Amino acid sequence: MEEFRIGVEVLLDRGALDLEKSPFGILANQASVDRHLVHTKDLLSQRYPKTLKCLFSPQHGFRGEKQDNMIVSSSYEDSSTGLPVNSLYGENRAPSPEMLKDIEVLVVDLQDVGTRVYTFIYTMALCMMACRRDGKRIxxxxxxxxxxxxxxxxxxxxxxxxxxxxxxxxxxxxxxxxxxxxxxxxxxxxxxxxxxxxxxxxxxxxxxxxxxxxxxxxxxxxxxxxxxxxxxxxxxxxxxxxxxxxxxxxxxxxxxxxxxxxxxxxxxxxxxxxxxxxxxxxxxxxxxxxxxxxxxx
CATH class of the missing domain: 3.90.1150.140 (Aspartate Aminotransferase, domain 1)
Incomplete structure (x- = not known):
């Protein structure tokens, strides 16, 4: 039987997005981990330290630290990488042109349970629209x-x-x-x-x-x-x-x-x-x- 692999593991194995040469950002939360429970941010920052430029957080925050019902997140600096963490559940619901200006690729690694009230799929959709607006990737x-x-x-x-x-x-x-x-x-x-x-x-x-x-x-x-x-x-x-x-x-x-x-x-x-x-x-x-x-x- 073929081994089951999580998306970030496939990405690291195949290098399909050419992240070594493409400045990129990551939209993720606390569930964005591999089979060994290593976070996607840590995996990709170790593999591509020169091209990872920024992070994005959905509802509940990048580490899942916020509660429900309009508890917004502020943008801040990640303590381990020094990278900016741009909140997409606060003043901005979609990446602004300023947030995207230094990247060519946006990696989205969010788990969704398929219910209408979950906001993650809408955050991803708004990110896709913002990337289209700013001409990211053809x-x-x-x-x-x-x-x-x-x-x-x-x-x-x-x-x-x-x-x-x-x-x-x-x-x-x-x-x-x-x-x-x-x-x-x-x-x-x-x-x-x-x-x-x-x-x-x-x-x-x-x-x-x-x-x-x-x-x-x-x-x-x-x-x-x-x-x-x-x-x-x-x-x-x-x-x-x-x-x-x-x-x-x-x-x-x-x-x-x-x-x-x-x-x-x-x-x-x-x-x-x-x-x-x-x-x-x-x-x-x-x-x-x-x-x-x-x-x-």
């Missing part, structure tokens, strides 16, 4: 990890920009603009990664600037850019080979996209607008299928 750009195109690792703007030595930015931009996709502007750039793919070589590509987050579908944008790169540069473009995230057989891009079907469709020149319509229809069916099981509207 998940669609992670698809470049499954290719030989640099996703910007080794620069100060990973996932915001991408490129490769074989890309000619002007013609790629012309191809992409013909799709007439709203919400994003591509700015031509050249960069030299200091590590990771194409380290020390000049890559040509783009810095993505979000101009309308409400219109932007970054996953679709990234897929369109990927297809354009594949089409324009067949002699330069390559899929990344395994292993990837402890998987030694399947293609990394298949893990990132969720199946091999989309990769095969991309290779065959599929119409991505139709692909998008298909997954939106599947999402709509899922939402209908789940309705009988929802306890609340």
């Amino acid at each position: 998940p669609g750009q992670v698809i470049w990890e499954g290719t030989n195109v640099s996703e910007g690792r080794g620069t100060t703007r990973p996932f915001e920009m991408f490129g490769a030595p074989y890309i000619r930015a002007t013609e790629l931009k012309e191809r992409f603009l013909a799709r007439d996709i709203p919400g994003v502007v591509l700015r031509e750039i050249a960069f030299e990664p200091t590590f990771s793919k194409w380290a020390g070589e000049t890559c040509h590509g783009f810095h993505l600037h979000v101009v309308d987050a409400d219109l932007l579908d970054i996953y679709y944008v990234s897929l369109c850019l990927l297809q354009d790169v594949m089409d324009l540069y067949p002699d330069g473009f390559e899929w990344k080979a395994p292993p990837y995230e402890y998987e030694y057989r399947r293609m990394p891009i298949d893990l990132i996209l969720g199946s091999r079907t989309l990769r095969l469709n991309l290779e065959q020149g599929a119409d991505l607008a139709n692909e998008r319509k298909t997954w939106e229809e599947e999402l709509s069916r899922f939402r209908e299928d789940r309705k009988p099981f929802l306890l609340y509207e």
Whole structure:
């Protein structure tokens, strides 16, 4: 039988969020521990002492020291790490821009019992909305990890920009603009990664600037850019080979996209607008299928 592991243990084993290079914060409470009852803050501060920048506390406080019914917490300095502990159950119910300005990733490790009166899930939702407001992480750009195109690792703007030595930015931009996709502007750039793919070589590509987050579908944008790169540069473009995230057989891009079907469709020149319509229809069916099981509207 496969061993059961808690989320923070999986995170430490896999390093999936690249916390060694990404400044991050932690939203946690007294129940945020591993199987040995070591707190998530202690685990992550020991592993990533240079990039853990701040802590966030939900209702009842970071250590569960506050009681119920509007007993608020104040922000303070953590005694063991010296890090600021930002209260999200007091004057602020969601992280302010000031609280998020120094981090790129927010790790949430809260246990919830699934009852409506528990506030933790709402705190997490407000954090997600705040991260969206402040432009934290652009998940669609992670698809470049499954290719030989640099996703910007080794620069100060990973996932915001991408490129490769074989890309000619002007013609790629012309191809992409013909799709007439709203919400994003591509700015031509050249960069030299200091590590990771194409380290020390000049890559040509783009810095993505979000101009309308409400219109932007970054996953679709990234897929369109990927297809354009594949089409324009067949002699330069390559899929990344395994292993990837402890998987030694399947293609990394298949893990990132969720199946091999989309990769095969991309290779065959599929119409991505139709692909998008298909997954939106599947999402709509899922939402209908789940309705009988929802306890609340």
